[in-house]
Amino acid sequence: MIDNIILYFKNLPHLITYCVRRLKKIWKWFAMSLVIGIILVLGLEGIFDINHNTDIAQGRWLFRVTSLIVFGHIVLSVYLSYKFYRKDYMVMKSFHISSVTPTIVIALLAFVDMFILGLIIAFLKPINFETSLLSLIYYLIMTSIFIGVIAVTFGLLKFILKRFDTIYFIMSAICFFIVPILFIPKTHLSIVDHILMLNPVYYLVHGSAQSIIFGAVSMNNIPYHIYFILFLALMCVINYALVRYIAFDKYDSLNDTHLENDLTHLSDDNGKKLEHDGVFNNNENANEDNEMIGKNE
Template sequence: MLERFIQFFHEIPRYFRYALYRVMMHRRWVVLTFLVSSLIMFITVLAFKILGTIDITQASINYRLTGLITFAVIWIAIYNNYRLFPRDYYVTRHFNSSPFLHVALSGLLYGLTLFLLMVVMITTKSINTDTTWFGVFFYSLMSLFFMITLSFLFGVIYMLYPKLNQLYIIISVVLMLLLPIFYLPDKISGVIGHLLMLNPLYYLVNGMQQSVIVGHDAVNHLGYHLYFCCFMGLMIVFSFALRDYVTQLKPNEHSHSHLKADEEETAD
């Protein structure tokens, strides 16, 4: 036991170098996401000026666009992280550690990207709508928490179920249709709205929309904050339970067929 403990500290420099290397593998996705999202926002502002769009229509479109960008960043972060997880798991076993550091650092990178995109939205919007900066920072932080937790959980599931990609895409499309991107929350009844907010993605997307566009009452939902924290706590419990299960399996009981393909697709 003492020998393994000493070996772990001896391998820390290599562990951090590998973690930074894995984070750098996300740079293409991060840069592409930021540029495409920023371009869409600038084109939208230019179209508003050329077409002379009225303020209420501009606010409605910006509201939807904010939600779409928030969802896209979260989706891309989780998708890329869990696909890299199996390879990281096997490598970090040599350091007597886990790939959590890789997931956390890459999640931080996507979380910062989300926050910067919201800053771009705030500074480029052509109408003087209210903005709650505390709300933008708060929901960026909650999105970061969500991305790290779900990336780790889906990464462990991906080791046991290599066909997770198809299921992830199908569920993501369904959840996206239920988000306030294709509709406005004030157009639905209160009961349905409360049911939709049971979806943690709705909580994050709608919270960011209110913080950037609406401003008031963006963070005044104590009940939903508590619900989100409880949901995330449950996801953490599932993550640790599945991780313990995976660690008890023999290496040949894991599925390796998808690792090489994922490496080739993700590598720059």
């Protein structure tokens, strides 16, 4: 344990350099997401000024746009994170550097993006609605942790499933329709609403939008917070198991490769030996035949 800590700090300069390179590759995505989010919010405010919508109507549409922004950042961040994690896993493991750190950097970028957009929405929304910054920060922290944990899970699954990207896009498309973007949950939840709430992305999207538009009311459901924390703990356990499985799988594959090479060399050597023995025996038989012919003559 102590050796790993010492090794980590010894390789920290290399880790920082690696993270900076990753940051240079991905910052454009988050800058673009920030610009698109600002355009969406300002465009929606312009429509409100033209149509003179009521505060309730403005609150509903701002809720939808906020949910869309949070959902988009989650999908983008998880995709970039697990793609890079799969590439970094084998490389950084060889140098005893944590491959999770670039994922954390991506999650922090998503946090900053969503926080800036949340403040803009809070400033432009109707005065009748209150914003809870503490609730917003809490949900954004939970979102960042979720991005880091689930990206590791998906990155490890990509070692096992070759077409995992297709599966991820299908899951994201389905998730778009079952989180509160196209619909807003009612005050009295039905059985269907409770089933949809089992989705952890629903928790993050709904909680973030609710904390910006409606304030601290998003923190009232204590059992729901406990459920999400337990879900993250379960995903950490699954990640631990997947890391062990992939490590043993790679080790077995490496051993199988070495065994096949050894068998190939052994068969080649045996073949050459048999061929040499066959030639030698043929020469001996030929000499014996020549001797017999000479005697007969």
